[in-house]
Amino acid sequence: MSVVAVSQLKLGDKLAGDVLTPLGSTLFHKGKVIQGREIEILKAFMVQQVSISDDRNRTMPPNQDGSDEIQEQNAGLIKAPAAPIPFDDEYERLVELLKKTFKSAAAGEIPVLELRQQLEKVLRHIGSYNPLTFAPRSFKQPEYMYHSSAACALTSYLIAQWVGLPQKDWMQIAMAGLFHDIGNSRIDPDILFKPSGLTPDEQEKMRRHTTVGYQLLKNVAALNEGVKLAALQHHEREDGTGYPLNLTSEGIHTYAKIIAIADIFHAMAMNKPYRQGQSPYLVLEQIKSDAFGKLDPAYVTVFVDRVTQFHNGTLVRLSDGRTGEIVFSDRVYPTRPWVSINGTIVNLTVERQLYIKEVIK
Incomplete structure (x- = not known):
């Protein structure tokens, strides 16, 4: 290991330790290979020197001069199209199944086992999902409700892990995300997809999706009580201003608190039939402001911190x-x-x- 002035760094040098900002945040992690952008950032943060590995094999980034591409062309090589991402395939199957479920739920039939099995297939590829950057491969705005439920399931699954809930709760919370808006299956589509503001009477009918959802799920033996209560309570708020029961923090189930955060995030960031989605970063700022009195502040803090950790280089x-x-x-x-x-x-x-x-x- 050697300590080298930033001005003396060369392309290909590898950091032998984490580099911190003056305020203690991690700028680069140990093992980072230095290229031009990294040197630029180090100078911007006024870092004077760093520790690097003694093995200073300085290499240029691949394809910087186009030689790799030229060699492939000369050799007559043609790159095969990228294979379909398993996550996207399984996600689309889940959305298709949700479409059928919302239709059958109106008649009281809910294929819980089939949905759970498909959700498990999606979750095997959860590493390919990031709430802040995810966009469905094929998205039709009239299908917003199904995408919202699927995305809410995945985001809630991650939040459950991040806040430290037992592993036995992770899948159940994901199921709660899938079913939280199942009551919409019995709401008049003219109200559900109305492009303009709702009248007071229409708002009241819309709010009934929480109690309708609970009624649809309450006798489904394959779902635990938390999943059912999440459908009922995901619009309740910590200060008692939510609906349908004006519950305060102590009366709101943990699943519902997590679903509320995921539901708000996707409702604001995802495109709807009557408006474009907002910037996910502005949505996070709005959620942070709502944490004071409306949402569980501890869960919101963890969600915002974790969901923004992955984006250096984005x-x-x-x-x-x-x-x-x-x-x-x-x-x-x-x-x-x-x-x-x-x-x-x-x-x-x-x-x-x-x-x-x-x-x-």
Whole structure:
């Protein structure tokens, strides 16, 4: 291991230890290979020196000069199309099954076992899912309700893990996500998909989806009570301002508290028949503000922190139209990362008039 000034770093150097910001956040982890972007970021954070591995095999990034591509062309090699991602295939099968379920639920028939088996297949590939960047491969806006239920199941499954619930609860909470809006199967479609605001009478009818959902599920022996209560309580709020029973924090089931966070996130970030989805980062900021009195603040904090951890290197479009790459997420302001745009670092914690409008991936 050697300590080297940042000005002396060369492409291919490998970090021998974590690099921290002056405030103690991790900028780069041990083992990171240094390239031009990393040097730029280190200088932006005014890091003076770093520890690197003694094995200083400096290599250029693949294809930087196009030689790999030229060699493939000269050899007559043609890359095969990328294989379908198993996650996307299984997710689409789950959505198709949910369509059938919502139709059959109106007649009182719910294929719980079939849904659980398909959900298990999706969850085998949960590593391919990130709530902040996920977009269904094929999405038709009239199918919003089914995508919302599927995405809510996956996000709730992750939140259950992140907040430290026992493993036995993970699948049950995912099932609660699938069924939380099952009561919508008996709501008038003209109300459900109305593009304009609802009248007070229509709002009251819409709110009944919680009690209708519970009635549909209450005698289903294959579901535990938490799943059923999540359908009933996912619109309850910590301060008692929710519905249908105006419960306060102590009376709301843990499953319902988790489903509420996932439900709000996807309801705001996903495209609906009558409006475009919002920036997922703005949605997270809204959820954080709602945590004061409305949502479980501990669960919200964990959700926001964890869902924003994975995005260094993610391409994003800012609200002013510029495109850049997330290079650092401050743990104090996880929804306002630093973005590199053509070599310039834009600190969104300082430039508050800007925000991430779209995650490009």
